[in-house]
């Protein structure tokens with residue numbers, strides 16, 4: 001997920017955006033949307049095909065997102081189709097688009113201003129438009145019924161990372177004569193790989209190279225009348241024998257009542273899948289998700305490690321996700337007030353210096369600040385330089401879980417059992433049998449998302465899961481009231497919420513019980529005081545209460561998400577360490593898509609790093 005260059009564009013006399021480096025237009029001067037409609041939608045049989053589509057989701061792949069005109073019109077048409085045919089099988093549109101030179105937000109704003117008939121959608125797209133970081137940006141619109149996967153980077157590098165077949169392909173991109181690098185034979189091989197029986201292709205060009213390449217890749221190709229003054233364009237179709245479709249999963253059982261389970265339940269319910277949630281406690285969020293406040297920011301490395309790539313992607317998705325659910329009415333405390341990480345020791349200072357020098361990440365995500373700037377940002381005087389994550393912040397995982405649970409209970413597709421301890425699971429006669437104290441429960445598809453108890457079952461016991469007890473102290477301190485950002489050192493201090501700051505957290509690898517100790521409270525305060533050079537605003541802080549729980553991690557510091565090989569219908573989700581709030585939304589989305597066989601929001605290579613079978 002490194003930073004990309006924005007497109008260099010200018011606007012011609014007709015007001016059409018032109019790519020300066022390619023000397024080609026983003027859409028024809030004769031009316032962008034009419035061309036989009038004719039070339040890409042109509043020639044792919046849209047919107048009519050949606051009415052008869054037998055899958056729950058329809059997947060469009062596009063080469064070259066550009067100004068997003070093709071996406072916006074598809075979105076509008078899909079909205080209209082949903083209103084007209086609310087009970088039709090196809091309920092969701094996935095639009096996976098690749099873009100190597102994303103327009104800057106200001107250029108995109110100008111380019112979209114002409115589409116007055118789509119102004120509402122244009123505003124929504126602009127509000128969600130991602131930072132220019134390579135990789136997949138999943139943007140969810142219309143309550144998750146329209147999903148844009150914006151894959152930033154070269155289409156020929158990124159397309160091999162996709163696994164979900166397309167129903168329709170919008171083969172866009174500048175003309176082959178002006179952009180030969182894109183129209184390589186590998187592009188067509190990949191398009192064929194991502195096609196199934198009946199997949200259609202439409203492209204504005206009628207170039208012989210494109211026609212031959214499509215044919216060689218296995219498509220049947222036709223020349224049809226082009227748009228406006230263009231004489232011809234191409235359409236294509238994949239005619240291979242249809243594969244037998246696997247029956248769609250209709251119900252999923254989740255063991256666990258923390259943030260990972262609840263995010264997964266939300267992602268599945270949104271896809272029309274029934275969910276049964278089983279939790280051994282008397283309420284959700286009693287273990288590691290019980291914290292009052294948790295910082296949400298990515299752990300970025302100077303180099304593009306799998307961990308920092310995942311963190312950048314998960315962080316950006318999490319911001320959108322929480323905001324969306326907040327807007328939907330889940331009333332939980334959150335504040336995107338920024339996170340300041342002070343370089344309080346030499347090791348941290350060197351690591352931060354390397355991160356800034358390498359400049360892999362845009363300043364809008366993380367930037368260096370000196371002591372004065374840091375003090376201004378924090379609202380209290382600090383004594384160190386550091387790095388600042390302006391988009392980051394904190395939220396209350398406990399409140400989020402409670403609110404999500406409340407929302408889920410109002411959904412007819414949701415069932416739950418609290419105080420239900422699952423002792424063992426066994427696969428018998430095509431389904432999972434869960435043994436509990438109060439009787440057996442049956443499940444066809446089962447997710448283990450039970451935090452530090454993830455490896456408690458025969459089927460998961462080989463996972464080398466570490467349990468690290470952590471305690472967060474709740475502090476009353478009037479002199480800290482001006483703190484307006486999350487302040488991290490070796491530990492962290494949150495801004496006040498309900499007159500309490502959270503100071504954390506301890507790391508205890510030896511404890512087997514998540515008990516609260518006085519000693520840990522003292523350790524938290526002493527660490528903050530020592531690291532921050534005994535600031536006046538921390539003097540006499542009063543600890544009012546605390547919370548303790550186990551964080552679960554794996555030796556490679558990556559979470560585990562996905563199916564367990566050889567265990568039909570069994571999935572694992574966990575090892576989120578201290579990052580459950582940030583990682584859960586994207587990983588739950590990934591898991592839901594794996595279960596529903598829908599397009600996945602992460603690179604295949606990264607998904608493989610998270611595999612449940614890697615140990």
Ligand code: SAM
Pocket residue numbers: 007025026027063064065066067068069070071098099100101102153154155156172173174179181182
């Ligand atoms: N579909 C767009 C729309 O609706 O506005 C118009 C696409 S424009 C004609 C072509 C786009 O392809 C440009 O945005 C360009 O940056 C992108 N592009 C060109 N070569 C590419 C490559 N190798 N990988 C990904 N995108 C590429």
